[in-house]
Amino acid sequence: MVSIEEAQRAILKEISQLQTEKVSVFQGLNRVTPEDHIAPWDIPPADNSAMDGFTFGYAGLTDSRLNVVGFLPAGEVRTAPLMPGEAVKIMTGAPLPPCCDTVVPIEDVEDHQDWIRLKAVKAGNHVRLRGEDIREGEVVIPAGALLRPQEIGMLSAMGCTSLAVYRRARVAILSTGDELLEPGSTPTPGKLVNSNSYSLAAQVIDAGGEPVLLGIAADTLESTKEKILAGLNADFVVITGGVSVGDRDFVKAAIESLGGEITFWKVNMKPGKPLAFALLDGKPVFALPGNPVAAMVSFELFVRPSLLQAMGHKNILRPVVKAELREAAVNKGGRPHLVRGLVSREGDRYLVSSTGDQSSGRLSSLILGNGLIKLPPESRFAAGETVEVLLLDRGFEMGQLEATET
Numbered sequence: 001m002v003s004i005e006e007a008q009r010a011i012l013k014e015i016s017q018l019q020t021e022k023v024s025v026f027q028g029l030n031r032v033t034p035e036d037h038i039a040p041w042d043i044p045p046a047d048n049s050a051m052d053g054f055t056f057g058y059a060g061l062t063d064s065r066l067n068v069v070g071f072l073p074a075g076e077v078r079t080a081p082l083m084p085g086e087a088v089k090i091m092t093g094a095p096l097p098p099c100c101d102t103v104v105p106i107e108d109v110e111d112h113q114d115w116i117r118l119k120a121v122k123a124g125n126h127v128r129l130r131g132e133d134i135r136e137g138e139v140v141i142p143a144g145a146l147l148r149p150q151e152i153g154m155l156s157a158m159g160c161t162s163l164a165v166y167r168r169a170r171v172a173i174l175s176t177g178d179e180l181l182e183p184g185s186t187p188t189p190g191k192l193v194n195s196n197s198y199s200l201a202a203q204v205i206d207a208g209g210e211p212v213l214l215g216i217a218a219d220t221l222e223s224t225k226e227k228i229l230a231g232l233n234a235d236f237v238v239i240t241g242g243v244s245v246g247d248r249d250f251v252k253a254a255i256e257s258l259g260g261e262i263t264f265w266k267v268n269m270k271p272g273k274p275l276a277f278a279l280l281d282g283k284p285v286f287a288l289p290g291n292p293v294a295a296m297v298s299f300e301l302f303v304r305p306s307l308l309q310a311m312g313h314k315n316i317l318r319p320v321v322k323a324e325l326r327e328a329a330v331n332k333g334g335r336p337h338l339v340r341g342l343v344s345r346e347g348d349r350y351l352v353s354s355t356g357d358q359s360s361g362r363l364s365s366l367i368l369g370n371g372l373i374k375l376p377p378e379s380r381f382a383a384g385e386t387v388e389v390l391l392l393d394r395g396f397e398m399g400q401l402e403a404t405e406t
């Protein structure tokens with residue numbers, strides 16, 4: 001049985017980057033670019049006013065009175081130079097006329113329409129210099145960068161309308177089991193509704209991939225093989241259920257009889273132990289356990305980092321923080337236990353409590369939580385002791401506007 005880290009290493013070693021595709025700048029959001037993006041021009045392109053006010057050459061000031069000889073809104077240019085004693089009314093963003101180097105905001109002058117008196121002035125003030133944001137020729141967004149809204153804005157400012165990004169990973173998802181019905185049906189005795197296909201598809205979308213739902217394979221070798229074959233059009237295959245030691249667990253046999261090579265089976269963890277990873281036709285195949293929590297937790301640990309790596313991301317693992325236990329915790333078992341926990345923050349301390357019953361069939365234990373507490377084998381912690389927690393989302397660190405007293 002391999003450890004979580006050994007399994008992660010063995011899998012990630014096999015995951016190569018997908019090809020790239022050209023998309024509009026907008027569709028690049030949350031994706032990774034394989035290219036350096038170099039500024040084609042200075043930004044801003046010229047010295048310009050940072051305020052609505054009046055501009056002039058500071059060196060030509062002899063007294064606080066200046067004649068206003070023009071008006072310059074943003075979008076227009078004045079090429080005629082100013083003489084000493086002259087000013088131009090200028091709006092924010094307009095380029096400074098020749099011989100001007102200083103702006104005084106409207107609030108700091110007495111305005112007599114065709115002349116002004118300066119109430120306060122400082123040489124060079126309120127001017128944004130050419131190239132102070134970005135210099136022509138500079139690598140502004142390096143290859144491998146994740147494109148956030150600010151990168152989208154900068155690329156647009158650099159005149160870019162389309163760019164190369166790594167392709168989204170297409171992930172075929174297969175549920176297995178004669179007991180499964182698709183959502184929309186009411187369970188009859190012995191049956192239950194397939195939820196794993198949808199939680200896993202949502203995890204794929206959340207990671208930036210594209211799920212391809214293959215439906216449900218019946219508990220036969222033939223049906224399982226047929227469905228897996230259909231999934232090989234995708235970049236990854238994720239199967240759930242049928243990977244344990246039951247008489248009707250056909251997933252491993254199906255992969256092998258299709259010529260796949262199982263790299264490992266079983267990871268030393270709870271939940272998620274009976275997980276297998278294989279390569280079939282060069283495609284990574286993840287056989288995740290069927291229990292709904294085990295399926296989602298093993299996706300988090302093994303599939304999500306793989307998809308991110310394939311899509312060009314450098315940072316592929318969720319953050320791990322140290323948190324104080326709100327109550328005592330114990331792992332009597334011999335495997336590391338990833339306990340679903342609810343993390344909160346008080347000042348600079350993280351606090352965590354278990355979400356209760358940890359049965360891996362209990363999807364509500366994930367709904368109640370936002371992290372996985374890592375309890376080593378045969379360990380015991382008192383309330384207040386520190387444990388490591390893998391954060392599944394950081395929504396708990398966001399805030400609300402405090403209510404006002406009425």
Ligand SMILES: Nc1nc2c(c(=O)[nH]1)N[C@H]1C(S)=C(S)[C@@H](COP(=O)(O)OP(=O)(O)OC[C@H]3O[C@@H](n4cnc5c(N)ncnc54)[C@H](O)[C@@H]3O)O[C@H]1N2
Pocket residue numbers: 175176177179180192193194195196197240241242243244245246249271272273274288289290291292294360361
């Ligand atoms: N003798 C042993 N039995 C089991 C072991 C073991 O080591 N020895 N491991 C247990 C563990 S841990 C897990 S996890 C499960 C995994 O088994 P499978 O991957 O073969 O999963 P199934 O038996 O097909 O299903 C388990 C459970 O999950 C429900 N399920 C399955 N698919 C779905 C789905 N798409 N949506 C919702 N629920 C699903 C299924 O009905 C079962 O209740 O094996 C243990 N047994």
Ligand code: MOO
Pocket residue numbers: 269270271272273274289291293294360361
């Ligand atoms: O994967 Mo099983 O659900 O470890 O409990």
